[in-house]
Amino acid sequence: MDRNMKILVVDDFSTMRRIIKNLLKELGFTNLEEADDGQTALPLLKQGNFDFLVTDWNMPGMTGIDLLRAVRADPELVSLPVLMVTAEAKREQIVLAAQEGVNGYIVKPFNGATLKAKIDKIFERVES
Amino acid sequence: MTQAREHEFQPVVGREKRLADARALVEAIENEDTPAEAQLIGELTAAYSGNIFDEVGRMTREVHDTLKSFAEDERLGVLAEDEMPDARDRLRYVITLTEQAATRTLSITEDATPTAEQIVDRSQRLKDELAKVAASEADNARLGGVVESMSRYLDSATTCGERLKGQLTEIMMAQEFQDLSGQLLMRVIDLLEQLEEKLVGLLQITAPVRGAKAEDGKSAPAERAEDGVGPQLPSAGDNVVKNQDDVDDLLASLGF
Structure with missing residues (x-):
């Protein structure tokens, strides 16, 4: 896995963006950018050569699930790996995210070990 | 009949x-x-x-x-036009306060983490240098003893530095509460807003002279999983996953 890959972290709470970015830095990822909802994230993704998207679900403006749909509907972004890190914990939501093509799903509260495990798994599959 | x-x-x-x-x-x-x-x-x-x-x-x-x-019940008017907006403001303020506290804590842990890393790096470098000196002065028994005890100290400094780094990460992760509690409070604020709107609307119908300020026709949308429904309470039912293992099991059952 390339530690220099460009990652976009999307969450409406600045506290959570900071926590996720710090955890990613601890895992050796340094090329990090952030956005506070789907609406601001999508233009960044379209022009930014991102390799990985980490997004929350429940955000004003454009939700994470709609962002996921927009990503999967865009031929340029269709294969971008997407990890959801969210407090949304209903079974139907997890099933919906899977149907819409999410690559990993983490429920808050979470920890660094879980984040590392999911990222490892996602890129194991992507690269194989 | x-x-x-x-x-x-x-x-x-x-x-x-x-x-x-x-x-x-x-x-x-x-x-x-x-x-x-x-x-x-x-x-x-x-x-x-x-x-x-x-x-x-x-x-x-x-x-x-x-x-x-x-x-004519003045109390209802006060409730709808003053007290409910006030309650919302208070809850918003709680979100602001917890955000400030979490941000402050995050800044300190971000500052402290490189310090802990430095303790680890410098202790290891110093220990290596001391080992070289001790090797070149192998016949100096007194120096050998000093190097030995200094190395032991540097080892414990390395261990402490590593532990400190782990603890700082834990403190950082604990700030996650701000996101979760903030999302829950925003749902309560939303509920108060809808309640307030309905009450003002009703007061407007019954006493148009009161001059209530809410816009009408804005009906409360039902909660939709699509839009995200926020953190679930620990007492939530079977429809809700309880931890990451549940999420992984569910995704595994879908072929993930």
Whole structure:
């Protein structure tokens, strides 16, 4: 896995963006950018050569699930790996995210070990 | 007709007249005298309808009085126009305060982490340098002893530095509470907003002069999983996953 890959972290709470970015830095990822909802994230993704998207679900403006749909509907972004890190914990939501093509799903509260495990798994599959 | 309703609607016309009308009605039907039949039915109905109108009038007055007292209840106006917005502001302030506290804690852990890393790096470098000195001065027993005890100290400094780094990460992760509690509070704020809107709308209908300020026609949307429903409470039912293992099991069952 390339530690220099460009990652976009999307969450409406600045506290959570900071926590996720710090955890990613601890895992050796340094090329990090952030956005506070789907609406601001999508233009960044379209022009930014991102390799990985980490997004929350429940955000004003454009939700994470709609962002996921927009990503999967865009031929340029269709294969971008997407990890959801969210407090949304209903079974139907997890099933919906899977149907819409999410690559990993983490429920808050979470920890660094879980984040590392999911990222490892996602890129194991992507690269194989 | 039931007993109860017969009591409620006492006919206003005497028994003799009603009996006479009823007999005349039977006769009219037998003689196929349609105009007479219609007129007699009208008269019989009129014996009751006077009372029905009274009853409807009474009910209308009751509804009117209830709405009037609702509108005149100053407490409701204060609740809808002052206290509920105030409660929302307070909850928003709680979100701001927890955000400030979490941000402050994050800044400190971000500052402290490189310090802990430095302790680890420098201790290891110093230990390596000391080992080289000790090797080149192998015959100096006194120096050897000092290097030995310094190395032990540097080892423990490395361990402490590593532990400190882990603890700083834990402190950072604990700030996650701000996101979760903030999302829950925003849902309560949203609920208060909807409640307030409804109350103001109702007060506007009952007393337009009050000059309430809410926009109408904005109906409360039902909670949709699509939009995200926020953190679930620990008491939530089976429809909600309890931890990451549950999420992984569910995704595994979908072929993930």
